Amino acid sequence: MARTASLSGFPEWLPQERLVELHVLDSLRRTFELHGFSSIETRAVETVEQLLRKGEIDKEVYGLSRLQEDEGEGGKPDPHALALHFDLTVPFARYVVENAGYLAFPFRRYQIQKVWRGERPQEGRAREFTQADIDVVGDGELPFRYDVEIALVIAEALSALPIPDFRLRINNRKLAEGFYRGIGLTDTAGVLRSIDKLEKIGPEKVAELLKTELGATEEQAAAALQLAAIRTEDTSFVKQVRDLGVSDELLEEGLHELEQVIEAAVQHAPGKVIADLSIARGLDYYTGTVVETVLVGHEQLGSICSGGRYDALASKGNRKFPGVGLSIGVTRLVSRILSQELATASRSVPTAVLVALTNDESWPAAQDVAAQLRSRGIATEVAAKAEKFGKQIKFADRRGIPFVWFTDDDGKHQVKDIRSGEQVDADPGSWSPAEEDLHVRVITA
């Protein structure tokens, strides 16, 4: 499919492509619900005030105005003005605060919706795209165990998709910040921002940044980079960090947390999770676990699932709602599946059977045959015109419908598999196609 979107950054799928996307969405929903996550949706718009809550917006936001409205006064944006949400975390935080009295905590929710960012479109980035988020949020406190669980749920959810192998790369902000503090670098946020650039600009330039912008010594910069170089598939990272000889209370806490995540992953999601101490997630406001995810062999696509722990996802007066969550970039994944034909739909329409018309008067009887088939879950269409059978078969073929049903004037029924040409007697009250033809399947290449 070499089509390009008619509006740059706003991808739209053809029906057979949409079947792949639906398969991905259904699969995610199934995994999330099997793990007890409740579905919610929030409105597409938030007030500008709400979106500015964190003090800055590093995302490009689309504001709304009513076309028929009188011109505004111009100047500053009205904080009560509306804008499209750019992620599902900010709206979820608002939803939790507004509905706290109606929710049972820890509250587990999944949310699959479109979000909008007015960015310059490029590979892997769209202006409208679908995210699938899961979060667990507590009232006052949230056991660390949920950090472990969320990683396992996502590993299971991604494993069920028609995508290449993946790796969750997990780090912990406490570990990193404690380490930087332990080596005497106090602007830990600044160090994280520099480390975040590691993959883009390489270790030499990061060392330069640390020295020139943060006043780090040669040794401090080297130690920070040594930490970021640690990457293990098991809990051996703990020893590697200890061997760097830094001691700090927060570092110990972070080490213990990350160890629990990796330990559980080795047991319950073997091969899918690594401890990767270079993961920083620069500008985001995480306070513990941080996660990015790469598709093996598609690393340049960027992270397909990111997130982590917030000590205060939301707050209401003195009441804090800590949360941990991850967000899957559904559109990024589906775009890649489609562009590389990693998976395709077994047919292009839901229809399994076309009921042909012998003559124009047989339409009501054909509807009855169709109703009997549908009552057993067999997707069925009725031809609209009593054209020659050859033409009706060609119509089914063109639409990708595998079976055509014929009823002769004596009421004798036959069904033809138009792929093999095989035609057999059939009873509309009992015939079913083979299991693999009943529904559209999505087949991994």
Place this chain on the structure above:
Amino acid sequence: MARTASLSGFPEWLPQERLVELHVLDSLRRTFELHGFSSIETRAVETVEQLLRKGEIDKEVYGLSRLQEDEGEGGKPDPHALALHFDLTVPFARYVVENAGYLAFPFRRYQIQKVWRGERPQEGRAREFTQADIDVVGDGELPFRYDVEIALVIAEALSALPIPDFRLRINNRKLAEGFYRGIGLTDTAGVLRSIDKLEKIGPEKVAELLKTELGATEEQAAAALQLAAIRTEDTSFVKQVRDLGVSDELLEEGLHELEQVIEAAVQHAPGKVIADLSIARGLDYYTGTVVETVLVGHEQLGSICSGGRYDALASKGNRKFPGVGLSIGVTRLVSRILSQELATASRSVPTAVLVALTNDESWPAAQDVAAQLRSRGIATEVAAKAEKFGKQIKFADRRGIPFVWFTDDDGKHQVKDIRSGEQVDADPGSWSPAEEDLHVRVITA
């Protein structure tokens, strides 16, 4: 639920309410797919130019602007500017034109998405709401039979929902316009606009409008109102119209078309469809069949499903794409179901089983039990803390989870139905809850 939306006109559901909405959406999708309709989605935004395509917008449209962008020049709206779609018909028409080379016609699609209108919110009207549309669109021509079929599909789709009884009220523009022409009223669009006000202002005032605004005589006004008064559950409307003694070719064509729809409905959707010759659908650009739908006993809610036939849903040069389709107001229906408690979810979370922890070290073993249950489709959560069993049971109860699983130190498994208190030995490799407890069900009041 006496909650009001925190932003007027933008309803949001609690998790247990969302379960009802999901049930409605799943049910619609199932019916549409059983009838061979393909899912598509279009982007949320269109160019203002596209939305103005029909020459006027009678809907309140939300325009988009990038918050971080420099101020525009003001004045007229830029036709290439973006705005949120206000229905799914305009975007679908664009999609058909853009992708005509990739689609097999007649193209059957369903589309379930949110739309936005900047209207003043009131009962039954929101600013953000979900529509579920089905359309069949042809390339050049589209047999009338699809008008009949679409009505039957919608009757089946609505019958499967947890809503009160409903009536599709169907008319035909050709019938009405031919009749007006036949009695000498040539501004047929004007007459339709006046007739459209019948339910709001009553027949006397409509007669006044016809006389003062359209120059109708007393007799012409009376005849137009006589036509609009005809309402039958079978094809007897044909004789009633003929008895009015008007003859016109277009009238005959419309009579024949509407007769086919009602005839098929009497047979395949008995009691759900009526011929209602007052249905006009004022400003919309239909050219044949027109449909509105009322919930019996909830008539003041307005139409919950409307649509009809367009001779040219879209066009591309000389190429015309006629279509016929109907649009269900999902949010309007779900709001009513929730506010009147017409249906409720059997529990508030997807989870069927909570695996309790005997001690803190049993978490990995509890994960294994949960994985075994999930492999058989049983939604399962694991407790995060080894609190006293009473507390863990209370946690399940508060979340609405019906079963709690216990594993003692010797590896003996038991499962407790916390509603009845019954506790039995169970094997995580084979135990299943009763069918009615496996998934959340939506129960009609």
